[in-house]
Amino acid sequence: AQKITQTQPGMFVQEKEAVTLDCTYDTSDQSYGLFWYKQPSSGEMIFLIYQGSYDEQNATEGRYSLNFQKARKSANLVISASQLGDSAMYFCAMTAGWVGNQFYFGTGTSLTVIP
């Protein structure tokens, strides 16, 4: 069975500082994808970054990077130079198998950026 665990219900970070949001996953599939989504207070879910299980390099998208440690089954999101607009819920998600049907989500981490 697939499972995503986010152990930080809430996080605070000073503006312009970097922050790491933790995510661990569990799957027996060799092929899987890891995603991070952002949900601001307005409610929409915004795709941030993707890491494939066969990708050797950590994914980066602007200020977002994914610290992928396969042996530890972790896929932490690093946000550099935090901005006030980064305050939101962040969800880690996974889909597995070559033709996966389901995305599995964690419970989310609420990030608050302090001015």
Added chain:
Amino acid sequence: EAGVTQFPSHSVIEKGQTVTLRCDPISGHDNLYWYRRVMGKEIKFLLHFVKESKQDESGMPNNRFLAERTGGTYSTLKVQPAELEDSGVYFCASSTGGAIFDSPLHFGNGTRLTVT
């Protein structure tokens, strides 16, 4: 390109009533998903359409939930009769066809359902 749209954004109904949620996926996206988030819990899969066919409905809680996708375009999710535990945010998402393990979901803004 228009994103995934969901209607209504909010719905407050009494226990025992019926509610129908609608989702319009991104044009050309064959995969359409329904997910639900109950307060404080993880976002949980309900079902998956590929075009008009139900690929996987293993996440549907019970037979009070009925999803359809007419002609492979928009989808509806009907809850009849609604119970208190059905309250939550219902998300619709779509993605392009083929293997999905590297295709991100594009989400709608969700419908916040409150059953009183």
